[in-house]
Amino acid sequence: MSKSALNRYRGLVKKLWVARTLALGGELSQDEEAAYAEELNDCRRELTKQEEEQLAEELRGTNAFKPHGLGGPKQLASGRNT
Amino acid sequence: MYLTALRVLQPATGAGGVNAFHYAHDTTDWISLPHDPDEKPGRLVNQNVQVPVGGNRMRSYLDLIAPDDAPWEEIRQGLLQFVLDHDEEPMPWSGRAGRTRFWIGMEQALAQNWSEELAVLWRAVKAVRLPAGQ
Numbered sequence: 493m494s495k496s497a498l499n500r501y502r503g504l505v506k507k508l509w510v511a512r513t514l515a516l517g518g519e520l521s522q523d524e525e526a527a528y529a530e531e532l533n534d535c536r537r538e539l540t541k542q543e544e545e546q547l548a549e550e551l552r553g554t555n556a557f558k559p560h561g562l563g564g565p566k567q568l569a570s571g572r573n574t
Numbered sequence: 575m576y577l578t579a580l581r582v583l584q585p586a587t588g589a590g591g592v593n594a595f596h597y598a599h600d601t602t603d604w605i606s607l608p609h610d611p612d613e614k615p616g617r618l619v620n621q622n623v624q625v626p627v628g629g630n631r632m633r634s635y636l637d638l639i640a641p642d643d644a645p646w647e648e649i650r651q652g653l654l655q656f657v658l659d660h661d662e663e664p665m666p667w668s669g670r671a672g673r674t675r676f677w678i679g680m681e682q683a684l685a686q687n688w689s690e691e692l693a694v695l696w697r698a699v700k701a702v703r704l705p706a707g708q
Contacts, residue, residue: 503658507655507658510657511654513689513690513692513693514650514654514692514693514696515693563664563665563685563686564664564665564679564681564684564685565665565666566681566682567681568631568632568633568634568679568681
């Protein structure tokens with residue numbers, strides 16, 4: 493249960509990061525920010541003390557939970573009429 | 575519907591930009607939608623063309639296929655999930671999230687800032703999409 497809450501927390505932070513990036517300078521709606529905050533708090537309440545400390549350590553990184561992206565090909569194959 | 579945004583480069587002039595297209599499939603039955611954009615693109619209903627089509631080099635793309643009447647929020651949530659499912663893989667990415675299929679690809683230079691490039695392509699498909707029934 494606790495392990496699941498920690499992974500859920502990581503996933504939510506990542507999802508929030510992507511959502512804000514897609515908003516391209518625009519902000520998420522207040523409702524959406526509040527929904528994420530509530531879900532994050534719910535997850536946090538389920539964490540053990542050790543997991544809290546582990547999470548705090550991970551969150552210190554500036555790119556904490558930033559989705560990775562592992563690159564792409566040097567050039568895209570042209571398969572369509574562009 | 576099939577929505578696509580492509581960042582293209584015109585080799586002769588060096589001009590670049592994002593072209594976006596909206597095709598309708600005239601169905602809300604997502605099971606019957608094509609699994610591949612090239613399989614049956616659909617009926618062109620709208621386009622935003624920054625670089626004249628023809629002979630361009632494609633640098634990045636975002637394709638999605640969803641029911642014509644899919645709410646935009648459903649598609650957006652699908653994209654978020656799709657990205658989280660694939661972000662630890664090299665591009666190109668393809669897959670389904672809910673009722674929407676996605677394809678995302680970028681050349682290496684753009685993939686280094688893939689999230690910013692994806693946001694530009696996302697804005698382009700959002701801008702070109704017309705409400706269902708048009």
